[in-house]
Amino acid sequence: MKKKYAGIDYPLLLSEFKHLCRVMKLILSLLLLCASTVFSVNVNSQTARVNIVANELTVKEIINQIEEQTDFLFVYNNEKVDLNHRISFNASDVSVFNVLNQIFRNLDIVYVMEGNNILLMKKGTLPQQDTKLLKGIVKDQSGEPVIGANVVVKGTTNGTVTDLNGNFTLEVADTDILLVSFIGYMSREIPVGNKKSLDISLLEDSKTLDEVVVVGYGTQKKVNLTGAVNVISDKDFKDRQASTVSQLLQGAAPGFNFDIGTQNGFEPGATMNISIRGMGSLNGGSPYVVIDGFPGDLNNLNPEDIESVSVLKDAAASAIYGARAPYGVILITTKKGKRNEKVSVSYTGNLIVKTAQKLPESLDSYTWTRVLNEAGDNMGGHPFSNETIDRVIAYQKGDFDYIRNSIPNWPDGATIFGAMPEGNVWNNANLNYANTDWWDIYFGNSVNQKHDISLHGGTDKVSYYFSAGYMDDSSVLNFGTDYFKRLNTLGKISVAITDWWDFGYETRFAKKIREKPNMTKEGDYSFMYRHISRNYPITPLYDGFGNYMFESHIPSIESGTDKQDDIDYWNNFRMEIRPLKGWKINADFAYNVYNQEISNVEKYIYTYDVNNQPYENGISIPNNLLRRKYIKKYWTTNIFTSYDFNINEDHNFTVLTGMQFERGDESWVQGYKTDLISEKVPSFPNATGDALLSEALAHNSTESYFARVNYNYKERYLFEANARYDGSYVFRDGKRWGVFPSFSAGWNLYNEPFWKNIEPYVNTMKIRASWGQLGNQNISPYSDLELIPISSDKLNWIFNYGSTKPVGYTSAPGLVNRNLTWETATTTNVGVDMSFLNNRLSATADWFERRTTDMVGPSQAMPGVLGANVPRENNSTLRTRGWEISVNWKQTLENGLSYNIGASLYDYKSVVTKYFNPTGTLSTWYEGAEVGDIWGYTVNDLFRTKEDLDSYLSKVDLTHIAANWNTGDLKFEDTNNDGKVNNGTNTIGDHGDLSIIGNDQPHYQYTINGGVSYKGFDFSMLWKGVAKKDMYFYRMSNIYWGFTNGWWESCLTPGHLDYFRDQPGTKYSGLYEGDANINTDAYWPRPYLNSTEEAKNKNNANTRYLQNAAYLRLQNVQLGYSFPRSVTSKMHLEKLRIYFSGENLLTFSKLPNGIDPVAPVGFPEGGGGDYFGTAGTGRLTYGADRIYSIGLTVTY
Known part of the structure; x- marks a missing residue:
């Protein structure tokens, strides 16, 4: 199979390296300037x-x-x-x-x-x-x-x-x-x-270490935390390989949920949607990501720059961030230099190999044509003639003379690759006779690379950290342009101007490039996966002259590209003043510019005729160019002060108060033009066709004031209170401001005098509880304005302006609700933290409830004569309840061997407790609905015999499902015994024979991790799984069903051959000849090549084909060796390590090959009807690749 090597884009790398040099020059200049104002005084430390x-x-x-x-x-x-x-x-x-x-x-x-x-x-x-x-x-x-x-x-x-x-x-x-x-x-x-x-x-002593955890606007000792917080260190994802940080964080903490969330699946550079403790609101919402104190996109970070990640899960931990954080906070701290640290330079390089996993297994073309002909016998007609099948047989035998003699007017000079001449063109449908394994043709492997270098150190007054990273992630597709590249730089400097005054500056730069095949005429990236799945094995890769066949879809994939360039640039300034002991005053300012450029070029697709002459295929006419430029500017200021003090050394207080101001402006402009004169020069002046322009502007701003009080008595009794007063631009005057409080308390029992007798067995124990409220402003920012929509469209069906003339027009404004205000998330959390056996064994358990009230939902319908849409109201409520448990063991033996093992288990359930749905319609939310519920029919079996079919139809009316019924069709049960199978009025009060048959949300999610180190060798692994999850695949999920929407959409594998057959087979129809073909004890229903007949067995969710989507995946495994100091010192090195890392190496799942339980299911073209159901799934998307990496780390 063809392999691709994705090398470094040297012009890009050179350009960005020059930028890095300019940034570092600026930082070094600042370093020298600041260093000249201070004098050298040694700091007291253990290395003083x-x-x-x-x-x-x-x-x-x-x-x-x-x-x-x-x-x-x-x-x-x-x-x-x-x-x-x-x-x-x-x-x-x-x-x-x-x-x-x-x-x-x-x-x-x-x-x-x-x-x-x-x-x-x-x-x-x-x-x-x-x-x-x-x-x-x-x-x-x-x-x-x-x-x-x-x-x-x-x-x-x-x-x-x-x-x-x-x-x-x-x-x-x-x-x-x-x-x-x-x-x-x-x-x-x-x-x-x-x-x-x-x-x-x-071995670290967790009791005496006094571990410090990063929290909002500061740090706290872990023993004094009263909120639900998980800490993820850089060791949890160090040296792992994935294109984005969100992929690396999978399984890192209980309650931390990830889904790929797009129709494009695990494409290169794929980002994952993150939620903490389940769905927060029916209107969406995700955790607030804070990077070094400022909001940011974690997927723009270089994982090598991350020092730690704190996951704030309850309102007590998140309340200090107010309306930005109703559904949790992810606090990321990047690496920095340390005072009095010698200069250290570190390099890490990785060679990465990716290969596809769980691809479907293709059928040979002879089997494929015969079983599809049998499906056509059931209804739809034979798609393949006897002559075609005879050529298929000859092709597989290598009898090319028979093929040539059976085809009149074979083109001169043409080679037999499996293509059939049809008039002046090559057939692209059912006359070809090749035997092509398209999965093997399309998917190979890719070789990628990742390089990171950092420099850090410090004097007694100055610390600094500089880093640069480059990664290349190309797909495993053997055709087209499909890659993701990222370049990162980070520079930090901290200067002690005096003993009481510190100044810091940070610059962070990320450039991402994503280029992929352009298939916008037919869909997005996931359509490419679908096209591959439905390629016919009888279609050859080449026509008679070695040109790619059009139906291979390779000409479409290589006809143009969709390229996106993103640049994210941050400048952060910090100042800390310490006027008195325990008193700190902080002032932070950040400025961010985010640029995005999209260039979408779609070229003519050329197909070759039987005379080897190219002609334009109609699917790409006209060729076109789309360009879009988006820019966002954001700046924020944080000013806060804190004071630590104690009374009689027993009563310890920390008081913090501050304010935050945010402002953002964003705009985009887009141009589109057809008929490029030369496809090699994609520019607007080079296009002569119609031009369409569009533009948008927006701004946002918030103003917030916050306070926090921490108290503990001898680190025994703990209390914390937070309050935030938020104002948001998205609401109208009078509704813009909200107060969001939280309270939490804890009890460190091990600090009680009575604990001394228990301490040898239970070393530590802390009970904690919290309650808090947070706001959610996730609504359209201009929903209170009566705006008149202005549109431009090609209205040639109204005005006879030709086929492309755009016409401008306006529409009536909708009604607005000026009383819309905050959604409020109220969270309660109870937890316990314990350690045993000299702190080797630790355990944490939490129970939580989050109630989101005043969610924006539908309002009372108005008469149609109103002529405008009814505005939405704050009238809905969602409740999420769940629990989390994690257990960890770590120990170092006398011989120096260290090992650790840990596990976590968590689950949650979200239920709609209030929603305006007076009729209780099942096609939308209703009171009592659990998020993820799948409504379906009960199906225990197929109609195995004609007698069974006739007897059942005489008692039960199935006409609501379909008019025609045959043996081999699904036997829908009349569960309410009313003599008919239907969905009633499709309401919660009258749902006929429908019932809740499953739930597509992941339940009982778990992780298992472990590691061992001994004499320089280290080994670690991470397993991630879901114990319960259901999926129902609707008709267009061809990888699951096999026979789909006629023969041209089918994707048949050996797993689909156990289908219902009650007639003998022949050489040209059926899996086997004669009575051996009969299979009335089949798993799959009778196949049809008629979409109406096919739909009755697939489009109605049912218990028989409800799938168990539980899985267990080896998320990561790593083996490394660190050379001893006796070796590295001779090489004048501080550290030398080599390692192997693997991602997604094993997946245990009951789903068929080609369906990744972690990948999403995309929305198909058409957006309804045959393609998906209320809680169902549509077109399948590409899953995660296996990733193998070897790496080297050198520190000087």
């Missing part, structure tokens, strides 16, 4: 360095100098430790530990570090025994060195600390036991034995 000038100074005077320059505090007993020895000693930019080793070298004093305390003690008298010099390294569970860890011989004061590379050297005896400890890690005791070196791993 000092300057010592000692001329006959006492040891006490020297350690006083150390205390002044660092955060260290020396602890000692004056009566037992003599610090009056005088020493002459000079040191410039030397680590504290080297200084201590020097001054205590000849003294009877030893030191031990405990956090920021340095304990000084007199050397004890040790029993004499044989000793040796032991070397070792201390690392964390991810293999990174632990700097400044204490390594002490148990029961003595003999000890040391690890250096910048985590290494230590200590004189020990074989009988000694080492006590290894560091802040935030569980201490370990390591017997020395006969070992000469040790490789020690420390």
